[in-house]
Amino acid sequence: MKKTIIYSLLFTIATAFTTHSGGIYKTNTGNINFYSHTPVEDITADNHKVKTAFSAENGKIQFSCLIKDFEFKKALMQEHFNENYMESTTYPKATFDGTISSISTIDLGKDGTYTSTVVGKLTIKDVTKDVTTLGTFTVKNGLVNAKATFNLNPYDYNVSIPKMVAPKISDSIKISIDIDYTHQH
Amino acid sequence: MRKITILSISFIVLGILLFVYRMFNKPHTDVLNTKATVEMTAIELFTYFDTNEDSATIKYSDQIIVVSGVLHSKDLSNELEPQILIKTNEDDGFIRCGFKPKPEYLNNINSLKESSTIKVKGICKGLNGDDDLELLSDKDVVLSSSILIE
Numbered sequence: 001m002k003k004t005i006i007y008s009l010l011f012t013i014a015t016a017f018t019t020h021s022g023g024i025y026k027t028n029t030g031n032i033n034f035y036s037h038t039p040v041e042d043i044t045a046d047n048h049k050v051k052t053a054f055s056a057e058n059g060k061i062q063f064s065c066l067i068k069d070f071e072f073k074k075a076l077m078q079e080h081f082n083e084n085y086m087e088s089t090t091y092p093k094a095t096f097d098g099t100i101s102s103i104s105t106i107d108l109g110k111d112g113t114y115t116s117t118v119v120g121k122l123t124i125k126d127v128t129k130d131v132t133t134l135g136t137f138t139v140k141n142g143l144v145n146a147k148a149t150f151n152l153n154p155y156d157y158n159v160s161i162p163k164m165v166a167p168k169i170s171d172s173i174k175i176s177i178d179i180d181y182t183h184q185h
Numbered sequence: 186m187r188k189i190t191i192l193s194i195s196f197i198v199l200g201i202l203l204f205v206y207r208m209f210n211k212p213h214t215d216v217l218n219t220k221a222t223v224e225m226t227a228i229e230l231f232t233y234f235d236t237n238e239d240s241a242t243i244k245y246s247d248q249i250i251v252v253s254g255v256l257h258s259k260d261l262s263n264e265l266e267p268q269i270l271i272k273t274n275e276d277d278g279f280i281r282c283g284f285k286p287k288p289e290y291l292n293n294i295n296s297l298k299e300s301s302t303i304k305v306k307g308i309c310k311g312l313n314g315d316d317d318l319e320l321l322s323d324k325d326v327v328l329s330s331s332i333l334i335e
Contacts, residue, residue: 024320028281028313029263048266049283049327051313053320062318066327068246068310075213082247092242092311097318180262 025108025144025181026053032065032177036170043077043169045070052179054146059103061118063096063177085159091125098131106137108183113138118148124157144181149174214308216330219249221306227254227280231273234312234326245309251334252280253304259294267294270325271303277323282307282331293333307331 030050036043047070054061067088072078082088098120100106106114118135121128133150151172154161161169223245230252234241254271257279261267264286271280282305284290297303307328314324
């Protein structure tokens with residue numbers, strides 16, 4: 001009996017220190033880039049303070065980022081983006097609530113690269129749309145890097161673009177996500 | 186007379202072109218050399234946003250704010266934007282200050298001691314975190330382009 005307890009304790013301790021297969025993985029410093037390409041102009045902006053987490057148990061994955069925190073190369077573009085198109089004082093956040101479909105196939109306790117479909121609902125300007133993309137999850141030394149890209153049409157999210165500048169803004173904006181998650185608990 | 190007219194029109198056109206060029210290429214807000222709109226404690230700023238996010242967003246977002254408080258931690262996990270967290274009166278609420286990835290800013294951050302009282306100036310971007318997202322219920326009031334004052 002005593003031996004069993006000791007073995008159980010040793011197993012629990014060993015498991016705790018060697019794998020992080022359960023719990024929540026999180027960061028507040030994720031990267032999201034968007035890129036609009038047209039023959040007239042390329043526009044790109046970055047946000048480096050994306051709050052995101054996923055559950056290793058059920059694959060739930062969530063994002064929240066501040067629209068005003070996207071930084072453009074040109075200040076005037078940033079101003080127009082926030083004031084005229086995104087109305088970011090009224091709609092300050094973009095959120096995503098979804099699931100990593102194949103979370104059970106990702107071994108978070110073993111270094112390697114895994115892929116999984118990520119499905120969920122993206123909300124921008126109070127408009128919620130279904131989004132499906134392929135995520136690449138790279139596990140290394142207990143950290144998880146996640147990368148994904150998908151395209152969205154700004155008109156689907158009630159982003160109104162004046163006719164005069166419409167030729168400068170693509171109707172298929174590329175969103176690139178690059179996140180380093182750490183194990184929380 | 187005709188020469189004067191042509192010259193005048195040329196100057197006006199040139200002036201308009203220069204104005205448009207300068208507007209199009211206007212620089213980002215220079216936090217260091219711009220006077221802050223308001224100065225307050227981290228607890229005050231967080232409480233404003235936590236109590237009424239909509240009203241606080243209208244009042245403080247895009248404003249240059251000086252925030253004072255106790256350093257909770259340094260977050261250097263993203264080399265593109267080193268960050269620090271200032272404590273508030275909530276266990277899961279912070280002021281998150283992002284800095285440009287310049288060596289001098291990084292040196293300043295590295296020299297900070299945890300639990301020391303600091304003063305940061307930055308552009309307020311709003312409150313990140315969402316009660317409807319159970320994994321992201323902790324909240325940060327976000328400052329960008331921050332500089333350490335004390």
